[in-house]
Amino acid sequence: MSAVSKAFYTPLSLATSVLGGIAAGVVFKQIWKHVGDNDVEAPDPKDLTRSVQEVLIAAAVHGAVFGIVKAAIDRAGATGYRALTHENPT
Structure with missing residues (x-):
């Protein structure tokens, strides 16, 4: 991965990690509403x-x-990055 690609x-x-954390919190709360004791x-x-x-x-x-x-x-971000740049983000 080049320096420019890494910087991007x-x-x-x-x-995406921050958004993923927020999404995970929302999903967990919805699951807990159904699984928890009311x-x-x-x-x-x-x-x-x-x-x-x-x-x-x-x-x-x-x-x-x-x-x-x-x-x-993370997988979706890496796949999207590869689709745009034709480089693996590793």
């Missing part, structure tokens, strides 16, 4: 009124959703 791809990658918000790990099981399940679901959304966004 880096801000694009940062922007709670709109996922449990805070420091909230001792919530069960350990509920906190750990929420953390696992959040991590999985974030990982999947981040991988999908």
